[in-house]
Amino acid sequence: MADIGVEVCGIRLKHPVMLASGILGISAETMKRAEEGGASAVITKSFSIEERAGHENPTIALFKHGILNSMGLPNPGARAMAKEIEKAKKMCRVPIIASVFGKDADEFVKACEIARDSGADAVEINLSCPHVPGTGMELGVDPNAVKEIVTEVKSCIDLPVFVKLTPNTHALQKIALMAVEGGADAIVAINTVRGMLINPMMKKPELSTIFGGYSGPGILPIGIYCVYTIYSAVGQSVPVIGVGGICRGMDAIQYFMAGASAVQVGSAVYYRGYSAFSEIANEIETFLENEGVNSIRDIIGIAVR
Amino acid sequence: MADIGVEVCGIRLKHPVMLASGILGISAETMKRAEEGGASAVITKSFSIEERAGHENPTIALFKHGILNSMGLPNPGARAMAKEIEKAKKMCRVPIIASVFGKDADEFVKACEIARDSGADAVEINLSCPHVPGTGMELGVDPNAVKEIVTEVKSCIDLPVFVKLTPNTHALQKIALMAVEGGADAIVAINTVRGMLINPMMKKPELSTIFGGYSGPGILPIGIYCVYTIYSAVGQSVPVIGVGGICRGMDAIQYFMAGASAVQVGSAVYYRGYSAFSEIANEIETFLENEGVNSIRDIIGIAVR
Amino acid sequence: MREVVEVLENNRVAKNVHTIRFRWKRDARPGQFVMVWIPGSGEVPLSLSYVGDIKGITVKVVGETTEKIARLKTGERFGIRGPYGNSYSYANKILVIAGGTGMCSLAPAIEMARVNYKVAFIKVFFGAKSAEDLFMLDRIEKFADALVIATEDGSLGKKGLITDFALPEIKKGFYDIVWTCGPEAMMIPIVKKCLAEGVNVEASLERYMKCAIGVCGSCAIGRFLVCKDGPVFDTKILSEIINGLGKVRSPSGRLIDYAEQS
Amino acid sequence: MREVVEVLENNRVAKNVHTIRFRWKRDARPGQFVMVWIPGSGEVPLSLSYVGDIKGITVKVVGETTEKIARLKTGERFGIRGPYGNSYSYANKILVIAGGTGMCSLAPAIEMARVNYKVAFIKVFFGAKSAEDLFMLDRIEKFADALVIATEDGSLGKKGLITDFALPEIKKGFYDIVWTCGPEAMMIPIVKKCLAEGVNVEASLERYMKCAIGVCGSCAIGRFLVCKDGPVFDTKILSEIINGLGKVRSPSGRLIDYAEQS
Numbered sequence A, B: 001m002a003d004i005g006v007e008v009c010g011i012r013l014k015h016p017v018m019l020a021s022g023i024l025g026i027s028a029e030t031m032k033r034a035e036e037g038g039a040s041a042v043i044t045k046s047f048s049i050e051e052r053a054g055h056e057n058p059t060i061a062l063f064k065h066g067i068l069n070s071m072g073l074p075n076p077g078a079r080a081m082a083k084e085i086e087k088a089k090k091m092c093r094v095p096i097i098a099s100v101f102g103k104d105a106d107e108f109v110k111a112c113e114i115a116r117d118s119g120a121d122a123v124e125i126n127l128s129c130p131h132v133p134g135t136g137m138e139l140g141v142d143p144n145a146v147k148e149i150v151t152e153v154k155s156c157i158d159l160p161v162f163v164k165l166t167p168n169t170h171a172l173q174k175i176a177l178m179a180v181e182g183g184a185d186a187i188v189a190i191n192t193v194r195g196m197l198i199n200p201m202m203k204k205p206e207l208s209t210i211f212g213g214y215s216g217p218g219i220l221p222i223g224i225y226c227v228y229t230i231y232s233a234v235g236q237s238v239p240v241i242g243v244g245g246i247c248r249g250m251d252a253i254q255y256f257m258a259g260a261s262a263v264q265v266g267s268a269v270y271y272r273g274y275s276a277f278s279e280i281a282n283e284i285e286t287f288l289e290n291e292g293v294n295s296i297r298d299i300i301g302i303a304v305r
Numbered sequence C, D: 001m002r003e004v005v006e007v008l009e010n011n012r013v014a015k016n017v018h019t020i021r022f023r024w025k026r027d028a029r030p031g032q033f034v035m036v037w038i039p040g041s042g043e044v045p046l047s048l049s050y051v052g053d054i055k056g057i058t059v060k061v062v063g064e065t066t067e068k069i070a071r072l073k074t075g076e077r078f079g080i081r082g083p084y085g086n087s088y089s090y091a092n093k094i095l096v097i098a099g100g101t102g103m104c105s106l107a108p109a110i111e112m113a114r115v116n117y118k119v120a121f122i123k124v125f126f127g128a129k130s131a132e133d134l135f136m137l138d139r140i141e142k143f144a145d146a147l148v149i150a151t152e153d154g155s156l157g158k159k160g161l162i163t164d165f166a167l168p169e170i171k172k173g174f175y176d177i178v179w180t181c182g183p184e185a186m187m188i189p190i191v192k193k194c195l196a197e198g199v200n201v202e203a204s205l206e207r208y209m210k211c212a213i214g215v216c217g218s219c220a221i222g223r224f225l226v227c228k229d230g231p232v233f234d235t236k237i238l239s240e241i242i243n244g245l246g247k248v249r250s251p252s253g254r255l256i257d258y259a260e261q262s
């Protein structure tokens, strides 16, 4: 039996396949659903201090190689989400990680404090949403802003802090290093890739916001590259959590071999259904067993060392 | 009959589907082959003053949603390529555009001068190759370097200068604007997207260079987004030429509607064969006819205005 | 990429209610819905009111997008994706309770129950505010064995809420299944009665939808997603979520009262 | 993603020449090649020397990657993609002229000509430097009607270049087709003779390959790409490119003499 348990920043996971932020994690019950589907940890939908309705429909465009979304970070606000987290902590056995965003360090800190008080096991700082002005990747491509936000958050809460980065930059290594300097406990990559589709018959963009974020199988090589490049920069100082395009165990394996210590899965819920998590975890285990690998830890970064 | 003729920087093309750089354009005869396949213009393989062998094999990895390559800009050097261009100018009726690269403005200028002397109809400045240190996107993500190189090239040659940009940056609008300030006559986007694949069974990256550039259908929404964002920044001041993931007429139509005045096609040669160019051009024409659009010019940017 | 279809015809079928027919080569079952896109206005979920080769949607104008849809002219286009969601189950004796546009998804189910499943007995209760809000009566009469109409103002059929007349029909023994679709305030007592009497029930629910593909969580009721697990929920699930009915999520995801939503 | 296969057996078949057998579920025809990947060393094109369920490659050690391949042990793995390229055409009477590892792609073609196409007559000329460079003689004898061997040092068969003995065989009338694969210096006179005599000829060419999928241009001969349009070229194309033979592209794409390449 291959050991697929992992530990990320002191959080023990029975396997490395977590639920990515923005998928299902809107309520305690849907988080529970993800747990039932096998997720080893749940990242909540990203939330801000104040409620946000998000962008107008259409906020989704599907195409052969993935999904474009421009949800626009809808969320009922930190206080409402805190209640869901409290409830989720009672209902679920897996760790609950609160994803938060804001327009500056102060807002991040406040949202993180609310998350901490709700009992979240860790926070994930969303510095990477590609389709909301004034937050997300607009902050996340500025290495100084990243460092400042992470530093502030770390000085105010004592939970593990994951920092989620965008692939839409040429400065990823620098940004990751600054996040680590700021005290990040883990780097999560990637959020969606900026993308756009136009409907030729309607002569209009398929999303109300013109462009959005591209997720799903077509972004797999981009995510693997980003994890590799971050892993190369931050070395073993903090774990890298891989996300982007993972639909099968073999996709996750590539992330581990590129340096990821764990992975998150989002769009695969659409492609494989709610049991995507346990299916992918099983495929990882089967692969390791067939290959005679004892533990997932033995393959982390193995392809790039 | 819909008019699918376009004019880019004074160069008249019978339709908007050109051959992208790096595919086939290694010799006069292969350029001729692209013309026979219907390309309305041919961009040569990118070349430098000195010969380059490129990276070691494997330099290609295929996956479901596209192609990764790390050719490493192999080329026989500017003088050898100049001979091919001279020959191509005699053999072909379509414009021949020389793609050049170097490590600094000086090298770009020298390569461009050789290209001009060979009779090329225009030059394309490759500031976007994602897998060769010291050139390509390493220069192309620095707006000042972009401006300097373009300015120098423009001051030395009087051919139209296309500037080919990378999607792997958060500063694309700025870079495009600086290229225009430098005197660029057209912006070409996108070069390949940085990507990486690992072979789980071999525990090794699929490319000898670890990562490479992702092209083909999976990058379509990324290219469309980049063209839109460049078009939004540079307005109608210079034409934008769209490239990335175009396999069918409908893909090209999306580029036009996002603001492209013409398109280039590379990987589709693998997916559809050497007649990809005329097939795509026909599909564009059929679409325009079915939609009752008189001229392709009528749909440029129509989805984003 | 969304598919784009062309309007074959647009008929006003009741006050502010229009049926739009279009050719769309997709298999669909009654109960399923589509996301209809009107560029510049929005994208909204609508049940398929016709599921044959020439599909149909029947839309009530309640806001900007539904208004644009209701005004579509023959030859005009709209974007569409789907069909999404599940459908009703057929049984030998079916009781149907529809309120207002709830009939949109029930009408093709009634038709299919008769034509394809050749069920033994279908009785339909159809209620609305007023006569001018009722639609597809010919179609229902054609395929159902009995139709009971109720309007709140008494302008057609019985006067009162449809539940006043339909609830007493729900008794263990006669009907194999009850189908209901309509305002949640109407469906809650129906579902409760069915659960209490031990009668099989299927209710089609509406929630604010964004992705319609089961990822965004916008349409969540308890642990279920209306777009993916529904919109038709069966007795077992209904008994689990009954206390969650009457609450919906606003676009932000906040839980609000069903009545508050517009 | 490359497929990965496991070595079933590795047999030395001649000096520095090894045949590696492996199970690979892909349809392939003689003449086609695969890209064999040895991580850390490289990826090289190799003809399939066996095309059944248990495929085979037969590799001559000429550099780092071929050496690694030749040393693969049973149970070891390598990466593979393909099969790529086209294959030989069958005709009733076939003359085969092979030089050295040129036999790798010809041997399965000979086998298939006999077993599957049941052609009337196959005569094979096989030349090499020395007896120790020859391989698969049993296999060829089994399927060919006649086998003429020539070695430059005379250690087996006739002494001399294979062209000395094979060229006179090429005369209009008897053979329906001539297949040849080997060093370009050997194939050029053969192709020329065939063209002059008006005999159908197919030559399998080798060029430096990178992509093997027809995009990079590395393997271009004139307007043809060996990986996509070849590696087997027919009379018509050969007559077009005959003057380009003897020149190959270095990895940079520069044209150099065939002999210069290693």
Ligand SMILES: Cc1cc2nc3c(=O)[nH]c(=O)nc-3n(C[C@H](O)[C@H](O)[C@H](O)COP(=O)(O)OP(=O)(O)OC[C@H]3O[C@@H](n4cnc5c(N)ncnc54)[C@H](O)[C@@H]3O)c2cc1C
Residues within 6 Å of the ligand: A057, C033, C042, C043, C044, C045, C046, C047, C048, C058, C059, C060, C061, C062, C063, C064, C065, C066, C067, C101, C104, C105, C205, C206, C207, C208, C209, C210, C231, C261, C262
């Ligand atoms: C599965 C399903 C099937 C439906 N079938 C039909 C049908 O067949 N016929 C019909 O007339 N109506 C149907 N509806 C309701 C229809 O979707 C709304 O009336 C429509 O979305 C209103 O949009 P609007 O822009 O015109 O109004 P708005 O002014 O934008 O909103 C008015 C109200 O409509 C509802 N609404 C708006 N947008 C959405 C959305 N994206 N998802 C869900 N509700 C929304 C909300 O309650 C909102 O308060 C269905 C809804 C669902 C969820």
Ligand SMILES: Cc1cc2nc3c(=O)[nH]c(=O)nc-3n(C[C@H](O)[C@H](O)[C@H](O)COP(=O)(O)OP(=O)(O)OC[C@H]3O[C@@H](n4cnc5c(N)ncnc54)[C@H](O)[C@@H]3O)c2cc1C
Residues within 6 Å of the ligand: B057, D033, D042, D043, D044, D045, D046, D047, D048, D058, D059, D060, D061, D062, D063, D064, D065, D066, D067, D101, D104, D105, D205, D206, D207, D208, D209, D210, D231, D261, D262
């Ligand atoms: C279609 C085709 C089929 C072939 N079939 C066989 C076969 O069945 N058996 C066999 O032994 N050999 C075959 N070859 C030749 C074989 O590919 C080379 O011997 C091998 O690539 C040498 O690689 P290396 O790393 O060992 O040598 P290196 O030291 O790298 O190179 C030695 C020489 O090998 C050639 N070579 C190197 N890399 C390549 C490459 N990527 N593509 C083409 N040639 C290259 C060049 O001439 C080079 O000078 C075939 C070649 C082609 C194009």
Ligand SMILES: Cc1cc2nc3c(=O)[nH]c(=O)nc-3n(C[C@H](O)[C@H](O)[C@H](O)COP(=O)(O)O)c2cc1C
Residues within 6 Å of the ligand: A020, A021, A022, A023, A045, A046, A067, A069, A071, A073, A099, A126, A129, A164, A190, A191, A192, A214, A215, A216, A217, A219, A243, A244, A245, A246, A264, A265, A266, A267, A268, C211, C215, C216
């Ligand atoms: C519908 C949708 C909503 C998302 N919302 C968020 C979000 O709120 N916060 C966030 O950090 N990432 C969000 N993401 C990004 C995912 O967490 C993930 O980084 C991305 O989708 C790539 O992974 P995947 O290919 O497995 O989906 C969202 C993705 C999708 C598809």
Ligand SMILES: Cc1cc2nc3c(=O)[nH]c(=O)nc-3n(C[C@H](O)[C@H](O)[C@H](O)COP(=O)(O)O)c2cc1C
Residues within 6 Å of the ligand: B020, B021, B022, B023, B045, B046, B067, B069, B071, B073, B099, B126, B129, B164, B190, B191, B192, B214, B215, B216, B217, B219, B243, B244, B245, B246, B264, B265, B266, B267, B268, D211, D215, D216
């Ligand atoms: C094998 C290969 C080689 C390439 N070489 C070059 C090059 O030399 N110069 C360049 O500017 N772009 C090069 N490109 C990028 C293409 O020109 C194009 O920008 C990219 O592939 C996206 O378009 P596509 O999806 O149509 O292939 C190359 C692409 C491929 C696949």
Ligand code: FES
Residues within 6 Å of the ligand: C208, C209, C210, C211, C212, C213, C214, C215, C216, C217, C218, C219, C220, C225, C226, C227, C228
């Ligand atoms: S609408 Fe997104 S999950 Fe149902």
Ligand code: FES
Residues within 6 Å of the ligand: D208, D209, D210, D211, D212, D213, D214, D215, D216, D217, D218, D219, D220, D225, D226, D227, D228
């Ligand atoms: S090897 Fe690239 S075109 Fe043939």
